[in-house]
Amino acid sequence: MKPAEGDLICKGKAGLCGFSSTNLDFLLRQNEIKNVVLAGFLTNCCVESSMRSAYELGYKVFTLKDCCAATSIAAQDAAYEHTFGMFSVPTTSTVSLCF
């Protein structure tokens, strides 16, 4: 998961939400982003906080279930079963490229 040339590094994250105290919203707006696809750690903590904020900021949010992890499988399943669908389109990394 090393950043490649051209990737952006968000700075300032010191809490749970990826937007709070960071330049993430700025980076997204600068690149005219409308869809935000989220993955990472922890599912029901930082990913969830970021998902809720992204939703409230008006982005179309997608969450990748098989690209997240929580402190238990039950917690992971509960997040996707009961919460993530309210603020995002829960999906997986099974993405196909269409030309």
Added chain:
Amino acid sequence: MIFLQLFSIAIFATGSSTAAAFIAPSTTTFVTRTSLSMSTAEPAVKIDPLTTAFVFIEYQNEFTTEGGALHDAVKECMHATGTLGNSRKAMDAARDAGCVIIHVPIAFEKVRSLGLVPNIWTTMPACQMLMLLYSHHSLIGTQRNCKELIWNSFRNQGGRTLQSWGVGNRLL
């Protein structure tokens, strides 16, 4: 179970014999404007890569690597979902499709002294310090400024200023 079914469908649909979750472009020509189709339980969702960012949160050794402080807490779930492998594939495919890739690591800095009265920050009990900030105008200015200082501390440091003063309980 649902995931496994979707996975099988994806492989079947492409005729691929590999376990790759992503379907490689059939041409080497770089197309600047493509669309992503997500396989979900719902009908496939199409996303315009040029207005899409993949945001990867805290892919750091603390979580991902044996010996990391939080690795033991997440390794069971991580292995069950294949988090790292799937994330790598998602990232590579998204990058190739022209999506913006944003990495969001967490980082802590040493709390800086405010540089006003250096010794007082370390010697005075936290609760007294807060009372002083609210009540003693001559220390750093007006009450309003004091409140702004605290408010800005919350905004900029995620509330860690209070923690650095030893304040564990907050009434909000």
